[in-house]
Amino acid sequence: MLESPVIEIKNLDHFFGKGQLKKQVLFDINLDIMAGEVIILTGPSGSGKTTLLTLIGGLRSVSDGSLKLLGKELCNASGKQLVEARRRIGYIFQAHNLHKSLTAQQNVQMGLELHREYSVGEMRSKSAEMLEFVGLGNRSNYYPEDLSGGQKQRVAIARALVSHPKIVLADEPTAALDKKSGRDVVNLMQKLAKEQGCTILMVTHDNRILDIADRIVHMEDGQLSNANLQLVTAG
Numbered sequence: 001m002l003e004s005p006v007i008e009i010k011n012l013d014h015f016f017g018k019g020q021l022k023k024q025v026l027f028d029i030n031l032d033i034m035a036g037e038v039i040i041l042t043g044p045s046g047s048g049k050t051t052l053l054t055l056i057g058g059l060r061s062v063s064d065g066s067l068k069l070l071g072k073e074l075c076n077a078s079g080k081q082l083v084e085a086r087r088r089i090g091y092i093f094q095a096h097n098l099h100k101s102l103t104a105q106q107n108v109q110m111g112l113e114l115h116r117e118y119s120v121g122e123m124r125s126k127s128a129e130m131l132e133f134v135g136l137g138n139r140s141n142y143y144p145e146d147l148s149g150g151q152k153q154r155v156a157i158a159r160a161l162v163s164h165p166k167i168v169l170a171d172e173p174t175a176a177l178d179k180k181s182g183r184d185v186v187n188l189m190q191k192l193a194k195e196q197g198c199t200i201l202m203v204t205h206d207n208r209i210l211d212i213a214d215r216i217v218h219m220e221d222g223q224l225s226n227a228n229l230q231l232v233t234a235g
C-alpha cells in the first residue's frame with residue numbers, strides 16, 4: 001500500500017494586502033512530501049520560501065488552493081484547527097528564539113507545554129533526555145547567554161523535537177553559525193529525523209548543507225521550478 005504524503009499541496013496561491021495593494025506572492029504551488037523525507041527549500045531572497053513555510057506551519061491562513069497537513073485541510077481552517085495543526089509541528093528558526101530568563105532545560109520543556117498529557121515530572125525527564133541527546137546534558141542549567149551560538153541552536157532543536165513531532169519546519173537554522181557548528185546542527189537534525197521518522201522541511205541559503213537533503217526544491221518568483229522533481233542522493 002502506498003503511503004499518503006504528510007504534506008500535500010495542490011494549486012496553492014497566496015496574496016498579501018487588499019484592494020489596490022493586493023499582491024500575489026505564491027503561484028500554483030504543487031508539492032507532496034512523504035514521511036521521513038528531508039527537504040531543502042532554496043531560492044533567491046523574496047521568492048516566497050518563508051511565506052510557504054509559514055502557511056505549511058499553520059502560522060498564516062491558507063485561502064486559495066489546498067494544503068493538507070497529516071491529512072487535515074488547512075485551507076479556510078478555523079483558528080482552533082490551526083492551533084491543533086501547530087501542536088503537531090516542531091519549529092526551528094534562525095534566531096532560535098530561546099527565552100533568556102529560562103535555563104536550557106526549561107526552554108526545551110516549553111516544547112512540551114502545549115501537550116497537556118504530560119505531568120511536570122514527565123516533562124522534566126523528557127526534556128533532560130532530549131538535551132542529553134543533542135550533547136548538552138551538562139549544560140541543562142545554563143542560561144542562553146552562557147551558551148555559544150551552536151549550543152543555543154542545539155537547544156532550539158531539542159525544544160522542537162522533544163514532543164516527537166511528525167513534521168519539523170526550519171527557517172535558516174544555520175545562518176548564524178560558523179561552518180563547523182552549522183554542520184553539527186544539520187547532522188543532528190538529519191539523525192533525529194531518521195531515528196524519529198519525522199519529516200524535515202528546511203529553508204536555507206547555505207550551500208554547504210545541501211547534501212543532507214533527500215530532495216531539493218527550488219523556488220523562484222513565487223513558483224516552484226521543475227528541478228524539484230529531481231532526487232538528490234544524500235551523502
Ligand SMILES: Nc1ncnc2c1ncn2[C@@H]1O[C@H](COP(=O)(O)OP(=O)(O)OP(=O)(O)O)[C@@H](O)[C@H]1O
Binds near residue numbers: 048
Ligand atoms: N507580511 C507581508 N506583507 C506583505 N508582503 C509580504 C509580507 N511578507 C512577505 N511579503 C512579500 O512576499 C514576498 C515573499 O517573501 P518571503 O519572505 O516569503 O521570501 P523569502 O524567499 O523567504 O525571502 P528571504 O530569503 O529573503 O527570507 C516578498 O516580495 C515579500 O516582500
